[in-house]
Amino acid sequence: MLWTLAWRNVWRNRRRSVLTLATILLAVVLGLLMRSMQYGQYGAMIDSTVARTGHIQVHGEGYWDNKSIDRSISAAAATLSEIRGAAGVTDVVPRFESFALISFGDRTKPSGVIGTDPEVEDRYTALANRVVEGRYLESGERGVMLLRSLADYLGAGVGDEVVLLGGGYRGQTAADLLTVTAIFEYTMMDGMETGLAYVPLDAARELYATPPDQVTSLAVMLDDGDSIDPTATVLAGLLGDEYEVMTWRETSKEVVQQIQADSVGGIFMLAILYTVAGFGLLGTVLMSTMERRREFGVMNAVGLRKSRLAAVLFVETVLLVSVGVLLGLLLSVPIIMWFHANPIPISGELVEVFEQFNIPPYMPFAIDPGIFAAQGLVVLVMALIVASFPIVSIRRLHIMRAITGR
């Protein structure tokens, strides 16, 4: 009875109700598309970060605060298989990172040096795609890949032998002569004062005079990005005090902050969107309450209690909003699903930027049910607030004045 009455009331002023519905529907669709795009973008950023750092990183205790190779750890087969054996772990990427002076002829430049397993590195960071000259590293060879700007500064080309010189393990001298196999580009390093060089893992260990299985970090890849914290706890327990176990959120704080800042911007936009939609809805509701004052007076006079009257009005608003939200969801879900399956390709110069960051050049749409739930909930809360206005006005209704219109 209540619902039928409310439903009929909604459709008494068809044009106004349709307009209100359209406002809510548009707000929901726009809000959902925006959030889905944002979350999709965050997902891509996280994927590219995690490809570099792993979901979890294992170092020697104290390494992260003071990146000395004296805090490097032994990644013997036993340790590796122990980590691989933990639930959810799909792969472990060992790296040995340090610094060296790289010298060719009479030119010298300080540079970061990353020792890595070329094959495994390429699997996650697509390093081979960055090679612009020469050929990608092969594991076990005594070769080095130089960043374009570093090679240009040194005047070294593919096939030249460059000197790497620096501090080795436990006060030893790190010095080696390695052949340049390739030159690579990395936009992220543009404008940096120091260079960057990749060498095969064993060449790095030989250069820095470390024991055979030494690494500075182990990047642990998981099959599920949601189980990072429990797995990190398990690994910390497994490995003991001599190791530190950090999640990508701790090792890539800047990415987390970037996402948070952007997300706050998105939430602000949503707040504006929903405020506008909310006032539209409020306008409709107030108008219909004013127009129907006489009707309310009569209904009250013939015996419909005020509380019942208020309930009818409340249900009217909730019905209107629910239909709007429902239609909005029905409309956006297929759109989002479509774009999730067929992301919008990015064209032009941006493509290169995306590729340099190891992010596929597409606008991905996330289909996280949380996004839908959050949007629905926000609109519903807004509807409840708006719906409470006519209740107040019913309570204040004076039968005689309402009927006579005075």
Add this chain to the structure above:
Amino acid sequence: MPCLLACLLAVGSGLRAQEVDARGIVRRANELARGLNSQTTASMTIERPDWSREMTMKSWSLGTDYYMILITAPARDKGQVFLKRENDMWNWVPRVQRSVKIPPSMMNQSWMGSDLTNNDLVRIDSLVIDYTQEIIGAETIEGYETYQIELIPLPEAPVVWGKVVLWIAKEDYFMLRAEYYDEDGELINRQSASDVKMMDDREIPTRMVMEDAKKPGHRTVMVTETANFSYEVEASFFSQQQMRNVR
């Protein structure tokens, strides 16, 4: 004549006299510690909480501008040479048969993994020329009466320290103790000298310890084993060519 000039200056201003005095003390102590025109052999031990490493070296110097160090042990580093000419530094590495010029940006990096920096080797007279010196007290250390001298870097000086405090023996000019502070006034390195012995024609402290004040157990010990202060050496000896040939 120089004395007369100094005396006149001293009469002119008491404060000025003290400044000249403090700088003179630091200069003498520095010359004594670093040894000008010298040929020495020394050992250096890098001590860390869980490991330590000893190396031996032979060095030649001429004035404050020329300096050469040859590493003689252990085997992996043997034959490495560091050459300092004026403000430049080169490193000859026999393993790769190349010499590399150390770029300015690396001057504050650790030398050979020790608690000394490249700058400690290159700017030998840094304590004299890069700072203002002022006597701030007197203390007795290990039986030696010392001046306590505070050094504040000159505005344009290429140094990392915010303040250095030295304890220099009044009679013998031994730099018995030094403390290096950063720009926030925090103690970073603590240096001390001991084991005064007769070396060639003079007595000098033969054992120098550089300690990292913030990391317990991190220190470097330098022991002078032999020294020859009447060694005749030409500036031309300190060349990149010579780096490959010194024994």
